[in-house]
Amino acid sequence: xxxxxxxxxxxxxxxxxxxxxxxxxxxxxxxxxxxxxxxxxxxxxxxxxxxxxxxxxxxxxxxxxxxxxxxxxxxxxxxxxxxxxxxxxxxxxxxxxxxxxxxxxxxxxxxx
Amino acid sequence: xxxxxxxxxxxxxxxxxxxxxxxxxxxxxxxxxxxxxxxxxxxxxxxxxxxxxxxxxxxxxxxxxxxxxxxxxxxxxxxxxxxxxxxxxxxxxxxxxxxxxxxxxxxxxxxxx
Numbered sequence: 001x002x003x004x005x006x007x008x009x010x011x012x013x014x015x016x017x018x019x020x021x022x023x024x025x026x027x028x029x030x031x032x033x034x035x036x037x038x039x040x041x042x043x044x045x046x047x048x049x050x051x052x053x054x055x056x057x058x059x060x061x062x063x064x065x066x067x068x069x070x071x072x073x074x075x076x077x078x079x080x081x082x083x084x085x086x087x088x089x090x091x092x093x094x095x096x097x098x099x100x101x102x103x104x105x106x107x108x109x110x111x112x
Numbered sequence: 113x114x115x116x117x118x119x120x121x122x123x124x125x126x127x128x129x130x131x132x133x134x135x136x137x138x139x140x141x142x143x144x145x146x147x148x149x150x151x152x153x154x155x156x157x158x159x160x161x162x163x164x165x166x167x168x169x170x171x172x173x174x175x176x177x178x179x180x181x182x183x184x185x186x187x188x189x190x191x192x193x194x195x196x197x198x199x200x201x202x203x204x205x206x207x208x209x210x211x212x213x214x215x216x217x218x219x220x221x222x223x224x225x
Contacts (some may be wrong), residue, residue, distance in 0.1 A: 004154070034213050043116070043202055043216030044155070089154050098168040099145060100214075102154030 003027045004092050007104035013110050019077040021106050023090030026071065030092040034100065035064060035075045038087045047088075048075070080110045116217035118203050124223045130191045133220045135203030137184040142207060143167070144186040145214065146178060149200040161206075163184055190222075198224045 002090050013019045021035075034081040036044035050057040050064045059101055061079070063076045076103045084104045087107050117136045125131050137144050143162045154179035157170035161180035175191040184205070190197055200221050204214035 006154075032212065036216075041218065043204075043218045045216070046213050049213060055156070091154075098143075098160050098162075099157040102147075104152065104154045107205065 002104075003030075004090055004101050004103040006088075006090055006106045008106050009104070010107040010109070013080045013108065014033070015082055015110055015112050016079045019075075019080045019084065019108055019110065021075040021077075021088050021090075021108065023073040023075075023103055024071060025073070025090075025092050027092070027094065027101075029095045030101075031095050032093040033063075033064070033066065033073055034091045034093075036089045036091060036102075037084075038089065038105070044089060077108075080108075082110050082112050083106060085110045113121075116203055116205050116215050117142075118217035118220050119200075120220060121218065122221045122223075124225060125193050126130055127193055127195060127224055129193050130189065131193060131222060133188045133203075133222070135186045135188070135200050135217060137186065137203075137205035138215045140207065141205035141215065143205065144180055144184065144188075144203045145206070146188045147202040147204060148172075149202060149219070150196075151199070155202055158188070193224045195224050200223060 010020045033046040034049040038044040065074045087105045089105045090103040119134045145160040147169040149155040159169040160167045164180045177189045180186040200219040202219045203217045
């Protein structure tokens with residue numbers, strides 16, 4: 001039973017355009033969400049987070065949107081760069097808990 | 113400020129054997145979590161240690177065990193290895209027990225044959 005879903009295994013975007021990565025969740029007790037980026041042979045690196053009391057958080061080229069009623073998150077990358085090519089994981093925390101539930105990831109390819 | 117380091121980077125074991133994976137936490141982080149990432153999947157929570165005590169556990173059998181040492185380094189031990197244990201094992205460090213995100217190591221790729 002996947003509590004965090006990333007239904008697009010892969011996404012290709014042209015350099016300079018917007019990348020939109022989506023994440024859906026089922027557990028209404030999730031109170032904090034993060035996006036991680038992972039390059040091959042490296043561990044995941046933190047990108048951006050959002051609390052369930054907010055609906056948007058922005059950091060440079062990265063913006064995360066949260067729609068609690070739809071149980072949906074999205075990560076927008078504008079403009080996309082070739083260095084953004086990686087696997088992106090959405091992760092959610094249960095109610096101040098000690099661990100995160102990760103989605104299966106979306107592989108983003110930014111084409112020059 | 114050092115990051116999270118894991119050793120070894122790759123390991124091949126035979127079914128039924130035991131394995132120990134090691135992790136050195138980021139300086140100042142007193143919480144360590146271990147995750148298993150199977151091919152094509154997201155990381156799955158194994159357990160977390162805080163101040164040398166297990167502080168939470170995911171849906172993994174008791175043959176997965178851990179230790180955290182006073183210097184905050186830690187070990188993941190897996191007994192009676194099964195083929196399905198083949199995965200990338202990630203160590204992640206953080207501060208405190210209410211988690212707002214991790215610093216991950218690069219992982220240990222375990223192959224069970």
